[in-house]
Amino acid sequence: MTDTQYQYIDGEWTDGEGNELVVRNPASPDETVVSFPAATGAQATRALAAADEASGTWGASTPDEREAVLYDAADRVEASLDALAETLTLEEGKPISSSRGEVARAAEILRFFASYTRTATGDTVPSTDPETFTYTVREPLGVVSLITPWNFPIATPTWKVAAALASGNAVVLKPSSETPTIAKRLVEILEAAGIPDGALNLVVGPGSTVGDELITDERVDGISFTGSTGTGMHISTTAAERGVPVQTEMGGKNPQVVLPDADIDAAADAAVAGAFGLTGQACTATSRLLVHEAVADRVTEAVVDRAESLSVGPGMEDPDMGPAVSADQDETNFEYVSIAREEGATLLTGGGRPAEPESGYFIEPTVFADVESSMRIAQEEVFGPVLSIIEVADFDEAIRVANDVAFGLSASVFTADMTRWREFVDRVDAGVVKVNGTTSGSQIQMPFGGMKASSSETAKELGQRAYEFYTHEKSVYRTDP
Ligand code: NAP
Numbered sequence: 066m067t068d069t070q071y072q073y074i075d076g077e078w079t080d081g082e083g084n085e086l087v088v089r090n091p092a093s094p095d096e097t098v099v100s101f102p103a104a105t106g107a108q109a110t111r112a113l114a115a116a117d118e119a120s121g122t123w124g125a126s127t128p129d130e131r132e133a134v135l136y137d138a139a140d141r142v143e144a145s146l147d148a149l150a151e152t153l154t155l156e157e158g159k160p161i162s163s164s165r166g167e168v169a170r171a172a173e174i175l176r177f178f179a180s181y182t183r184t185a186t187g188d189t190v191p192s193t194d195p196e197t198f199t200y201t202v203r204e205p206l207g208v209v210s211l212i213t214p215w216n217f218p219i220a221t222p223t224w225k226v227a228a229a230l231a232s233g234n235a236v237v238l239k240p241s242s243e244t245p246t247i248a249k250r251l252v253e254i255l256e257a258a259g260i261p262d263g264a265l266n267l268v269v270g271p272g273s274t275v276g277d278e279l280i281t282d283e284r285v286d287g288i289s290f291t292g293s294t295g296t297g298m299h300i301s302t303t304a305a306e307r308g309v310p311v312q313t314e315m316g317g318k319n320p321q322v323v324l325p326d327a328d329i330d331a332a333a334d335a336a337v338a339g340a341f342g343l344t345g346q347a348c349t350a351t352s353r354l355l356v357h358e359a360v361a362d363r364v365t366e367a368v369v370d371r372a373e374s375l376s377v378g379p380g381m382e383d384p385d386m387g388p389a390v391s392a393d394q395d396e397t398n399f400e401y402v403s404i405a406r407e408e409g410a411t412l413l414t415g416g417g418r419p420a421e422p423e424s425g426y427f428i429e430p431t432v433f434a435d436v437e438s439s440m441r442i443a444q445e446e447v448f449g450p451v452l453s454i455i456e457v458a459d460f461d462e463a464i465r466v467a468n469d470v471a472f473g474l475s476a477s478v479f480t481a482d483m484t485r486w487r488e489f490v491d492r493v494d495a496g497v498v499k500v501n502g503t504t505s506g507s508q509i510q511m512p513f514g515g516m517k518a519s520s521s522e523t524a525k526e527l528g529q530r531a532y533e534f535y536t537h538e539k540s541v542y543r544t545d546p
Contacts (some may be wrong), residue, residue: 252265
């Protein structure tokens with residue numbers, strides 16, 4: 066393997082046969098992190114053929130064989146934690162301490178799904194016929210295409226790959242073109258941990274070039290996608306035409322509600338962590354702060370103070386906030402600042418480039434007030450560090466505004482009132498609900514996924530539920546002769 070061989074097909078590292086793919090450091094865009102030939106559609110097809118060939122053997126492997134590979138990979142991830150974190154930060158830009166946390170989480174995910182190989186079970190169901198024993202078994206789908214974004218470039222590929230492999234599927238992974246090297250490292254680690262040839266394949270190339278093969282090839286038995294709503298809807302529609310199981314986790318426009326009895330400091334801390342952590346580039350980032358008018362001034366002041374105290378800089382210097390991932394995302398951030406101003410929102414802080422550093426895709430943490438729910442800044446996903454404050458008159462209005470968007474990924478409420486938070490849990494449109502916590506962040510043993518335009522809602526990721534997506538369920542009626 067050379068440093069520019071990013072395609073892993075049937076156990077061999079190979080050159081791409083497509084155009085050159087150049088990855089730049091978002092903190093210093095003149096600096097090329099890596100440049101290599103991308104995969105072609107024909108290479109994606111070869112990867113699928115290799116997976117198809119390997120799926121029978123890997124699917125028939127015993128739980129302890131699959132467990133051994135995943136545990137070993139977890140140890141290797143931990144042993145290379147610092148180098149992996151550096152790779153991640155150079156490509157994606159996030160603060161190095163966040164990258165270390167994400168790499169450690171990848172090891173945790175590998176262990177979670179390793180243990181799963183032995184504990185996943187079917188059901189024994191009471192039979193109404195005494196002669197017949199009724200139970201369910203789960204079997205791997207076969208070949209799965211896993212398509213991932215750049216914002217958690219090791220955690221997301223790991224939670225798909227580990228769940229798919231643990232349940233006996235053969236995999237073709239297509240990571241984001243923005244962050245290919247960390248995905249390559251993950252595959253190298255699984256190779257060193259003993260994954261058989263063909264059971265895991267990596268295809269790195271633009272979605273527009275290799276995407277169709279990974280969705281439409283007749284050997285694909287399941288597709289798991291995380292990314293934007295536009296791409297996700299295209300994938301689910303195409304997969305539906307073939308009747309192939311598909312899971313899509315997509316965008317968000319996540320609200321945090323603050324009621325009058327809330328702990329204001331805790332609410333402000335959470336809003337700032339949720340809006341500006343990871344440069345707002347989390348699907349569960351807080352983008353709307355819905356504040357009861359009785360505490361609006363205090364909450365707004367606390368949030369603006371905190372936002373203005375955040376450091377912004379290259380991820381390798383471990384600031385509070387790194388750059389946007391790419392020139393496109395940088396442009397989107399500033400475009401939404403202009404849109405919000407034109408719509409009549411009041412810019413309270415941020416909205417421009419920080420004085421330092423001089424180059425890179427940096428933007429100040431940005432807070433808008435006087436936002437109406439109908440404005441584009443309150444409706445559309447920015448995927449950057451831009452927080453909109455919307456005042457509400459009462460709890461019912463908070464719920465109405467919280468639900469007044471196409472998305473339904475994550476939502477949070479700050480209150481000490483048990484009746485209120487229970488009602489919030491019942492009425493809010495969100496797949497993840499936090500009470501007195503930030504909208505971002507999740508635990509790996511909890512099912513994860515959204516509602517409405519945030520998710521296909523076909524199956525959750527992570528937790529026990531992940532297994533359901535990657536397996537067929539058979540209902541067995543056994544009557545002895
Ligand atoms: P994206 O542009 O939709 O890309 C996601 C993945 O899809 C990338 O690997 C991309 O490849 C690939 N792709 C693009 N076009 C394709 C096609 N026609 N066929 C098959 N694959 C295709 O999203 P992104 O900009 O990477 O990520 C940001 C988005 O992800 C945000 O909307 C965010 O909310 C969402 N997200 C959601 C969750 C969640 O769990 N709900 C988690 C994280 C992120 P290329 O990179 O080569 O274009």
